[in-house]
Every structure is written in structure tokens, then in C-alpha cells.
Amino acid sequence: MPTEVLKYSDKETYDVIVAKATDLLIAGELIAFPTETVYGVGARADSAAAIKTLKQVKGREANKPFSLHIGSPEAVHRYVPKLSRMATRLIRRAWPGPLSVVFPVESPGESKIVKDLGPDIVKLLYHEQTIGVRCPDHRFAVDLLSRVPHPVVAASANRAGHAPPRDVAGVLAELDGDVALAIDGGETQYDGPSTVVRIGKNGFEVLREGVVASRTLKRYMSVNILFVCSGNTCRSPMAEALCKQAIARELDCSADVLADQGIFVRSAGASSFGSGPASSGAVEAVKKFGANLDGHCAQSLDQELLNSADHVFCMTHNHREVVVSMVPEIGDKAKLLIEGRDVGDPFGGSAEEYRRCAEEIESAIKNRLKEIEL
Numbered sequence: 307m308p309t310e311v312l313k314y315s316d317k318e319t320y321d322v323i324v325a326k327a328t329d330l331l332i333a334g335e336l337i338a339f340p341t342e343t344v345y346g347v348g349a350r351a352d353s354a355a356a357i358k359t360l361k362q363v364k365g366r367e368a369n370k371p372f373s374l375h376i377g378s379p380e381a382v383h384r385y386v387p388k389l390s391r392m393a394t395r396l397i398r399r400a401w402p403g404p405l406s407v408v409f410p411v412e413s414p415g416e417s418k419i420v421k422d423l424g425p426d427i428v429k430l431l432y433h434e435q436t437i438g439v440r441c442p443d444h445r446f447a448v449d450l451l452s453r454v455p456h457p458v459v460a461a462s463a464n465r466a467g468h469a470p471p472r473d474v475a476g477v478l479a480e481l482d483g484d485v486a487l488a489i490d491g492g493e494t495q496y497d498g499p500s501t502v503v504r505i506g507k508n509g510f511e512v513l514r515e516g517v518v519a520s521r522t523l524k525r526y527m528s529v530n531i532l533f534v535c536s537g538n539t540c541r542s543p544m545a546e547a548l549c550k551q552a553i554a555r556e557l558d559c560s561a562d563v564l565a566d567q568g569i570f571v572r573s574a575g576a577s578s579f580g581s582g583p584a585s586s587g588a589v590e591a592v593k594k595f596g597a598n599l600d601g602h603c604a605q606s607l608d609q610e611l612l613n614s615a616d617h618v619f620c621m622t623h624n625h626r627e628v629v630v631s632m633v634p635e636i637g638d639k640a641k642l643l644i645e646g647r648d649v650g651d652p653f654g655g656s657a658e659e660y661r662r663c664a665e666e667i668e669s670a671i672k673n674r675l676k677e678i679e680l
Contacts (some may be wrong), residue, residue: 313490340491344470351457371433372459377452402443404517538575546573547597587660622648
């Protein structure tokens with residue numbers, strides 16, 4: 307029989323339609339619904355019969371998995387027991403949104419969903435110790451997925467090899483009679499699919515290009531901290547070295563491997579011409595804190611550094627004025643390292659002045675790191 311099509315126009319019809327779609331999914335039926343990218347067709351993931359029907363309707367290979375769809379980013383913890391810091395940053399910044407993430411799950415049995423539903427769910431949800439998860443940014447999809455008390459998988463609402471539909475007419479052209487209900491939510495927001503990315507131990511791999519660009523993914527998965535002073539030979543290099551050391555202690559790792567975890571700490575000079583080492587006073591001052599400035603090379607502040615930074619900490623009010631003049635839209639990303647006052651320049655001063663400056667900077671960094679989610 308033909309697929310029933312429902313279109314919501316007000317709150318009353320919306321609530322009724324969400325309730326009906328929820329009941330049908332719970333009953334093991336297939337439902338076509340809109341997301342921000344394409345229309346999807348969903349099924350209960352803990353029902354082998356529903357999964358079999360979905361594969362038949364899609365014409366999908368038996369061993370090709372479907373993506374789990376969740377109604378909120380927090381729900382991922384039910385399925386992925388251990389998230390890396392890069393994965394945590396990614397979903398915090400990208401979800402809900404047009405991004406599907408394939409997470410490594412070395413021990414699916416440790417996940418809450420397996421503990422709740424039993425080991426049979428592993429072969430329905432997980433594939434080669436991974437699970438693909440999508441958290442859509444669409445009101446109906448969110449409400450539907452949040453109300454169904456079972457895991458739900460979904461795929462684009464088209465036959466394998468055909469173009470994914472962006473409206474309900476496209477759904478019916480592909481799947482009329484094969485799904486119990488199709489929700490008419492109008493045309494989708496984006497003219498393209500969600501990006502699919504796989505998280506690995508050493509970064510990520512884009513499995514399918516989509517709405518979210520690779521450069522955006524890199525930004526989502528990293529933390530970029532920039533310290534700014536005048537010549538990039540004293541205060542900002544000390545801040546860079548001391549910040550790396552503080553973060554390494556917090557993460558119980560070496561400062562040399564922070565970049566492998568997507569954490570980048572840099573420094574630059576607002577009036578630097580580039581090149582040249584850190585001052586000897588700065589080098590000696592940070593050594594007392596276990597930090598290292600060997601090999602430091604001064605660099606000039608530029609727009610590229612500022613645009614890539616998530617947090618910009620300036621030594622003085624004048625430095626912040628320079629930053630804002632270079633990138634006016636930088637807003638609250640640019641702050642004084644010590645709120646309300648400048649960090650004095652020890653250049654040309656005694657070892658004791660450098661030591662006091664380093665202590666002041668280290669104390670300020672500890673406070674600022676409390677504001678940053680690593």
C-alpha cells in the first residue's frame with residue numbers, strides 16, 4: 307500500500323505527528339524523516355527484523371553497517387564508552403550538525419547500551435570495533451530520536467546508488483510503499499550530505515566529503531592558544547613554554563606530544579620582525595619551572611595566526627589593541643593574560659626580574675586554563 311505522508315503545520319499537528327512516528331518506529335516499522343542535509347529512513351536498531359527490512363529496502367550489502375542516529379550529543383556516551391580528547395572536542399563543537407562520526411570502540415561490551423540490552427546488540431550496532439553516529443540538527447529528527455526509547459539507525463531515503471532526496475517527493479519517488487510513514491518537513495537546509503569522518507589514534511580520516519569541510523574539522527578537533535607580546539623574545543615565549551608545561555602536567559604526558567592530541571600553543575610578537583632566539587633571561591627563568599625554550603624562534607604576529615587561534619592572551623592593553631586592529635571581529639577571543647592589568651616587560655632586566663615575571667605568567671596561565679576545555 308502507498309506510504310502515508312504527514313505534514314505538520316502547527317504545534318498541535320506537530321506533536322501528534324511526532325507521537326505517531328515514534329509509535330511506528332517502536333513497533334518496528336520504517337519511517338522516512340527530514341534532517342538538515344537529506345531525508346533519512348530510520349529503523350529500530352535493536353530489532354534484527356527491522357534492520358533486515360531496511361537493508362532490503364535500501365538494497366544495501368549485508369555487511370555494510372548503518373549509522374546510529376541520536377537526539378542529543380550526550381547520548382553518544384551510551385554507545386561509546388571511551389572518547390578521546392579530540393573526539394570530545396569534535397562533537398562538542400560540531401553536534402548537532404551535518405557530521406557523521408565513526409568512533410573506535412575496542413570493547414563494545416563495556417558500553418552502556420550493551421549492558422542494558424545484552425550482547426546481541428553488538429552485531430546490530432557495531433562493525434569491526436567501530437560505530438558510526440550521527441546527531442542531526444533538525445527539530446523533527448531530534449524530537450523523534452529523543453522520544454524513541456530504543457537505538458535508531460538510519461540511512462538516506464533512497465535506493466543504493468541513487469541520489470539522496472531533499473524533499474518528501476524525492477522520498478516517495480524512491481520508497482513509496484516501502485516505508486510506513488514519510489514526514490514532509492519541506493526542502494532540506496543543505497544541498498549536500500553530511501560529512502563522514504573516522505576518528506583514529508593519530509587524527510582523523512574523511513570517508514565522505516560533505517557539508518563540513520576538512521579544514522573545519524581540523525579546527526573543531528584542536529585547541530589553539532596564542533600568546534602575544536612585543537618582540538616574541540621574552541614574555542610570550544615564556545608564556546608559551548609555561549603553558550605547554552602546565553597542560554602536559556594536567557594530561558600526564560610530555561609537552562612534546564601535545565600536538566598529537568590536537569593541542570597547539572604558540573606565541574608571536576606584535577612588533578617582531580621574526581627570527582632570533584628567546585632572551586637568555588627568559589630561557590633561564592622557565593627552566594626553574596621545568597619548561598624549555600631551546601630552539602625558540604621569534605615570529606611576527608599576523609592575521610593567519612589570529613584567525614586560527616581559539617584563545618589569544620595578550621601581555622598588555624596595547625598588544626590587545628594591535629590584535630583587534632588586525633582582526634576586528636576577534637571579540638572575546640582576545641584577552642589580557644592578567645585581567646585588568648599589564649604584564650611588565652623584563653627585557654634588559656636582571657635574572658630576578660625575569661624570575662618574577664615568569665612566576666606571574668605561570669600563575670596567570672593556571673587561572674586561564676580553568677576557562678579552556680582541553
